[in-house]
Each structure stands twice: as structure tokens, then as C-alpha cells.
């Protein structure tokens with residue numbers, strides 16, 4: 001079941017397969033003509049892709065722990081554990097951020113609006129590239 005392209009086939013490829021119209025919006029022929037794309041897009045395995053302009057971050061849901069209510073970091077609603085999830089986002093080689101988001105991301109983004117999404121993107125981006133020759137620290 002090992003797909004040799006699993007790493008190379010990025011979220012972008014998934015977007016093209018799953019949401020061709022979204023893909024065209026994001027990576028279309030004339031990206032300069034459009035305002036920077038901003039949004040969260042469901043990809044595979046419950047993950048979300050946060051896209052802002054040419055930047056992309058992948059949100060990986062964590063296994064739920066405990067049974068406290070969750071507070072969505074995007075729309076700021078308090079959600080039950082079935083309505084939201086904690087996602088891990090790798091923002092640098094050894095650094096992750098944890099973000100709580102509604103699993104029904106379309107409704108969540110509707111509540112948050114573009115301003116809310118911009119705030120979230122501002123917390124996540126820029127993502128540091130992974131350096132092969134990183135100095136210790």
C-alpha cells in the first residue's frame with residue numbers, strides 16, 4: 001500500500017484532485033490578478049490545508065484527549081469534542097503550533113470571516129524552511 005509518490009504528491013495535488021475549481025483558484029494561470037488566496041481546505045485523513053497566497057501549511061488532527069470542551073481558535077466558538085479538534089502545524093524544523101479548529105471548517109470559516117482567517121494565517125506563517133545544515137540550538 002506504499003505509494004511511492006506520497007511525499008511528492010503534496011497537498012496541492014490533493015487539492016487538484018479533490019477540488020479542481022479550488023485548485024484553479026489557488027494556482028491558476030494568472031495568480032497576480034487575484035487577491036491573495038486565503039482559506040482552510042479539507043484534504044485527506046481529516047487534515048486541513050491552510051493556504052495564504054503562495055504559502056501552505058498542513059494541519060494534522062491529534063487524537064482527542066480528555067473530555068473538556070474545546071475553544072475554536074478561528075471562530076471562537078466553544079465546541080464539544082466531537083465538533084472540534086486540536087491540530088498540529090509544523091512551523092519549523094523542530095517547532096509546532098497547536099491550533100483548535102471546528103471540524104466543520106466551512107461553517108467555521110463563515111463565522112470567522114476573512115479577518116479571522118487572516119489572524120490565523122498571521123499566527124502560522126511564515127513557515128521556516130527546513131534546513132539540512134541547521135545549527136544546533
Ligand SMILES: [Zn+2]
Nearest residue numbers: 072075102108
Ligand atoms: Zn470554529
